[in-house]
Amino acid sequence: MSGEILVTERQALGLDEEHLVSVQGSCKIHPLVSAPLQSLAQQCSAPGCRLAIASGYRSFDRQLAIFNAKARGEREVLDDRGQVLDMQRLSPREQLYAILRFSALPGASRHHWGSDMDVYDPAAMPADYRVQLTLSECVPGGVFGDLHCELDSHLQGSDFYRPYERDLGAIAPEPWHLSYRPLADAYVKVLSRDLLGDCLQSAELELKPVVMRHLDDIYRRYVQLEPGSGSN
Ligand SMILES: [Zn+2]
Numbered sequence: 001m002s003g004e005i006l007v008t009e010r011q012a013l014g015l016d017e018e019h020l021v022s023v024q025g026s027c028k029i030h031p032l033v034s035a036p037l038q039s040l041a042q043q044c045s046a047p048g049c050r051l052a053i054a055s056g057y058r059s060f061d062r063q064l065a066i067f068n069a070k071a072r073g074e075r076e077v078l079d080d081r082g083q084v085l086d087m088q089r090l091s092p093r094e095q096l097y098a099i100l101r102f103s104a105l106p107g108a109s110r111h112h113w114g115s116d117m118d119v120y121d122p123a124a125m126p127a128d129y130r131v132q133l134t135l136s137e138c139v140p141g142g143v144f145g146d147l148h149c150e151l152d153s154h155l156q157g158s159d160f161y162r163p164y165e166r167d168l169g170a171i172a173p174e175p176w177h178l179s180y181r182p183l184a185d186a187y188v189k190v191l192s193r194d195l196l197g198d199c200l201q202s203a204e205l206e207l208k209p210v211v212m213r214h215l216d217d218i219y220r221r222y223v224q225l226e227p228g229s230g231s232n
Pocket residue numbers: 111117118174176177
């Protein structure tokens with residue numbers, strides 16, 4: 001892709017969705033992603049294989065509701081072994097980083113941009129199967145194993161990639177999360193630490209004092225995706 005892509009601060013924070021288009025029913029993505037995604041889907045065409053979107057755009061308010069529900073104990077927070085954490089026993093800082101392992105801070109989710117999506121393979125699912133988006137679904141032999149094998153070969157040479165492929169110590173690995181790089185890079189540039197901080201400061205956010213105290217670390221490792229254990 002050539003030329004500058006026009007992105008705004010409000011789009012980067014998930015506060016504006018007017019520019020998005022609907023695909024596959026209720027999923028919304030950025031219009032610049034439509035054609036490249038279609039061509040990637042055509043490439044992933046092994047018998048019985050179909051690339052579909054489980055989750056595309058998510059608004060700031062939706063992400064805020066998820067984050068706050070986890071912080072309030074209204075929604076489960078899991079550890080790396082899939083066990084439910086007893087949040088009451090954790091310090092506010094531990095609570096924050098436990099949530100961030102699997103859920104983005106509102107304003108800092110790549111799902112705000114329309115450039116990123118969680119994918120699955122409806123053609124491979126048994127009847128009544130409920131998509132979970134877990135690692136075991138994506139490995140060879142898993143229900144979406146064939147799709148991920150296709151993606152392994154076709155992502156190379158495409159503008160899509162898996163930003164959470166490896167565990168860098170912050171966000172847990174999510175092979176099902178694809179990002180359209182030309183657009184995502186433009187949004188990362190617009191989403192500065194101060195823009196995010198100002199937005200969160202005025203939001204009804206749980207754990208706000210500890211979020212603001214650790215915002216530099218969160219921004220570096222969870223937005224810019226730099227490796228390191230940080231202050232966690
Ligand atoms: Zn995702």
